[in-house]
Amino acid sequence: MSLEYQKHIPLKAIPFVQFLIDEHSFDLFIVNQRATKHGDFRKLPSGRFQITVNNNLNKYQFLLTLVHEIAHHVTHQKFGRVQPHGQEWKTVFQHLMLPFIHPEIYPKEILPYLANYLKNPKASTDADVNLSLALKGFSADTGKDFIFAITFGTLFEFKNAIYKRGNKRRTRYECLNMHTKKVYLFNQNVEVKIYNS
Template sequence: MDKVKVLERYLPPEAAPLIGRWIDYFKCEFKISRNRGTKFGDYRAPYDGKGHRISVNFDLNPYAFLVTTVHEFAHLHTWNEHKQKAKPHGSEWKANFKKMMQPFFEKDVFPPDIKQAITNYLNNPAASSCSDLTLFRSLRKYDPVKESVHTVEKLPIKSLFKLKDGRVFRKEEKLRKRYKCVEVSSRRVYLFSPVAEVELLEG
């Protein structure tokens, strides 16, 4: 099947032809991956006879899929220019991400709130990693509604929640950017991202 037709299943349709051209131009192996709870996408530099490899989770909404795809292609482009000399989300990567996002801004692919969140992210030097919560939250608004899924930040303090692997935690106070949570069975303390998706247990 034509790669653009496949990409149209996951991306806003008007974005698919350009991503298809990038895959060819950069000679990149592009894989649509299963869900990985810890990350949306991944870039791997050429190694041991293999070329550039990008994978993006299959279950992202079209806007999140596109932002993640551009994010990973910006890593690829930065590697081509600087190899290992550039920081993963440093100024070189940020400049490439901004440049590679521009065609999609010009096509008006994104809703205004996501476009604004991306712009703010790119104009804020302090947001040096991909964990910008404002952008993450604006993308998540376009996910299908999942009745049993909540984010840690929305749960009441002392409430119990469960992960996909079955482990049960109790939410405690916020420490800087993350929430302290105690695993009920082991009493070990873990720090959770505010936007981690969990299942609330009714107490």
């Protein structure tokens, strides 16, 4: 197994991650960014297990995503076919994350949000706005803004299309696609680029 992952996670996390890799047999690949997911776990036709994690994540996001995917693997080994993010996975994920909930691994700016998220982890860390923002605070400046931070009526670019920010509905924003005139719902912590015509 390549040790390339070590440069993607906090230094103090390496022994714990290496233990998980040694304990549970799988191939780990670090891949180019995918728009719809940070990582994934799958059983290959050969019977081997594979975990992939996006290479654009900062080390705190990368570590959380990696342990999230290892939890899928361990859940599969222990319980067979169950709900992907059901109670079995939640319990395994919480257990596997315990050694990492430490100020030597996660900064104190992230720890309270991470601890709160782990009380009832969701399928995606992006579903937890506070944790998502705390994690992204340690990324390089991308020149983008969060949907919730731009004003009503502002034009922005997202995936090569121009949208206009509309009203908020509970946790998401209505945004009008300026080309198709269709309204789409955007998560409040999606990162977009302000449109300058």
